[in-house]
Amino acid sequence: MISQAIQEALNKQVLMEAESSQAYLAMASWAEIQPGLEGVTEFFYQQSDEERMHMLKLIRFINERGGFAAVPPLPQPMVTFPSLKKLFEEFLKHELQVSDSINDLVHLSLTEKDYATHNFLQWYVNEQIEEERTARTLNDKLELIGDDKSGLYLFDRDILNFRGGD
Ligand code: OFO
DSSP states (O other): OOOHHHHHHHHHHHHHHHHHHHHHHHHHHHHHTSTTOHHHHHHHHHHHHHHHHHHHHHHHHHHHTTOOOOOOOOOOOOOOOSOHHHHHHHHHHHHHHHHHHHHHHHHHHHHTTOHHHHHHHHHHHHHHHHHHHHHHHHHHHHHHHTTOHHHHHHHHHHGGGGOOOO
């Protein structure tokens, strides 16, 4: 059975994963209407699905452990982007926020002596290592490419090879 504090914190994480899913869906949709960004589009559609899976995993865990996962309302995410570079900066910023939030949760699970939740959260800890690495790599590559059109072409063509995690 999870404590009230753990239930609240896990529900907050449900919201965060749902917001991530929406944010990446918006990025996919924006990329889809730009010329030549088929790879980036697919990358963010997949990323969005992945975040929904992270959310579902949390919901199932909360309910399984005798709590109640209350599906939250969602604010509209950023839907347009001044540049591809800006979009990827937002992606990294978002993942860093998720990592902070997971770290806080891990800390709480230890102070509450909730070792089942602590164990469950390790999957998210590992996932965030992957996601941060992917987001950083992609930002570094874009930085290197700058305005070079053939570089951007290759970036879009190869982006699906840089997806970490599952
Ligand atoms: Fe990429 O954030 Fe979920 O865990």
